[in-house]
Amino acid sequence: MKAYLGVDVGSVSTDIALIDEDGEVIDSVYLRTQGQPIKAVQEGMKQIGERIGKNVTICGAGTTGSGRQLAGLIVGADIIKNEITAHAVAATHIVPDVQTILEIGGQDSKIIILRKGIVTDFAMNTVCAAGTGSFLDQQAYRLDIPIEEFGDIALKSTTAVRIAGRCTVFAESDMIHKQQLGYSIADIINGLCEALVRNYLNNIGKGKEILEPILFQGGVAANKGIKAAFERALGKKVIVPKYHGVMGAIGSALLAKEAVEKKGSTDFKGFEVSEMKFETNGFDCDGCANMCEVVEFIQSGIVLARWGDKCNKWTNSIYDKGNTLKRA
Secondary structure: OEEEEEEEOOOOEEEEEEEEEEEEEEEEEEEOOOOOOHHHHHHHHHHHHHOOOOEEEEEEEEOOOHHHHHHHHHHHOOOEOOOOHHHHHHHHHHHHOOOEEEEOOOOOOOEEEOOOOOOEEEEEEEOOOOOOOOHHHHHHHHOOHHHHHHHHOOOOOOOOOOOOOOHOOOOOOOOHHHHHHHOHHHHHHHHHHHHHHHHHHOOOOOOOOOOOEEEEEEEHHHHHHHHHHHHHOOOOOOOOOHHHHHHHHHHHHHHHHHHHHOOOOOOOOHEEEEOOOOOEEEEOOOOOOOOOEEEEEEOOEEEEEEEEEOOOOOOOOOEEOOOOOOEE
16 A cells, blocks of 8 residues: 655644545554654654554655654655645645634644635734643643543533633633632633633634634644534534544645655655664854854764754755765
């Protein structure tokens, strides 16, 4: 079987998806990044490589997410794309006439507006983590409730409780205050879900025309309470795709398939990358007053790439073992 690999490296999770020639998902892996993207990518590659065996041939690979450049160097990506493009491609593959994508991940949130299959507008929340998966994880831990049960408990609410949702600190303080007033856990969790949705729509979704079909993607889409709160706030149906948590990886795999069809070959290194030694190093360039912090990516002692400089003095330049300057 021919297949295409997609890797989505985020601040909280690292997702890998494998699709067949028809774009159907063969397998997927969801891992916590835990501040170690190289380790997470290698572990994900190891897991999915062991599960598919030798009956699947990887014909192409793509990467996305905040760690897409790093992941691309590790796996040998044929294409490296931003999250907006990857999520839009995955969504239109599943629901061709989708017009709005709501995406909430571990540390950021985004909204993507499409018309006739083309992205016409988008917005991201990159300043505050209020309403993201990491904040929900934190509150679930504080309430001693498994995050997997958070949404189901919210659906049991019988009394509306308004929680301040603009800031994580104020939201937590307000939740504690409501507990002290005697409200039930279900009502408080439901109030939190509504607060997070309200914050999302008032900030990220502000000024956006949210039309159906609406897809809800990202790890937080597993929370039934958030989905229900979106539907109440919008007065519209919200669709949660089967593979909502790895949509970025699916999109990058679809993009890889398209890229390989155009160039006729793949740069994929194979699942052996899980055993290779990768590391990053850094130094301050003293060539001018900018003092740029340059990052080096190293595989088995050889520098594969550098980035971080403003003048491109070091970008795309590498040295071999003889310390001879080469251009990648």
